Amino acid sequence: MPYRRYACTSLLPLARDYLEQDRLSYQQIVAPNGRVIGYVTPPGKKTDERALHRSTLWRFLLFLGMQTAALQAGLQLWSEHDPQSTLHRFLGPVAPYKHRSLQRGESLRTARRLLHLSDHWNRTFPESFFPRFATNPRPP
Numbered sequence: 003m004p005y006r007r008y009a010c011t012s013l014l015p016l017a018r019d020y021l022e023q024d025r026l027s028y029q030q031i032v033a034p035n036g037r038v039i040g041y042v043t044p045p046g047k048k049t050d051e052r053a054l055h056r057s058t059l060w061r062f063l064l065f066l067g068m069q070t071a072a073l074q075a076g077l078q079l080w081s082e083h084d085p086q087s088t089l090h091r092f093l094g095p096v097a098p099y100k101h102r103s104l105q106r107g108e109s110l111r112t113a114r115r116l117l118h119l120s121d122h123w124n125r126t127f128p129e130s131f132f133p134r135f136a137t138n139p140r141p142p
Contacts (some may be wrong), residue, residue: 012039013062014117014132020059021114024097028056066116067109073116076123076131084127092118 020031032039036052077090092113101107124130 012040013059014120016059017066017113018117018121020063020100021094021110021117028059032056032059063113064109066113068112069116070112071120073112075121076116076119080123089119089122094118095139097111 016031020026020028032054080087080089092115094111096107096110096114098107101110120131
């Protein structure tokens with residue numbers, strides 16, 4: 003995705019883990035067992051190592067939560083592929099203590115539904131769901 007330091011393929015599993023596992027916090031996801039995820043500074047460079055911060059994951063989940071057009075398009079195509087599927091009925095429940103506002107809760111549920119659809123899509127079709135449907139960094 004454009005203008006992102008970390009690739010979508012590395013952030014998607016982290017976002018999925020955060021939404022699926024009720025007891026994990028942003029900090030526990032980006033630094034499992036106290037080990038940071040980040041880039042190693044090449045020898046001779048004066049910049050410091052850049053580690054993945056919990057706010058990066060928060061912003062990525064916010065971005066996924068805004069992808070309502072991609073979610074609707076994906077669900078429509080999925081229902082054309084498999085009319086008997088109940089995938090559209092998955093509401094994407096998220097632990098209530100992972101959000102403080104109704105708007106944030108809705109955003110996390112949309113992100114979880116999108117990741118759930120993406121998993122089914124990637125197991126079925128040769129073309130990956132990301133980046134085809136959800137690469138625009140702007141809200142719909």
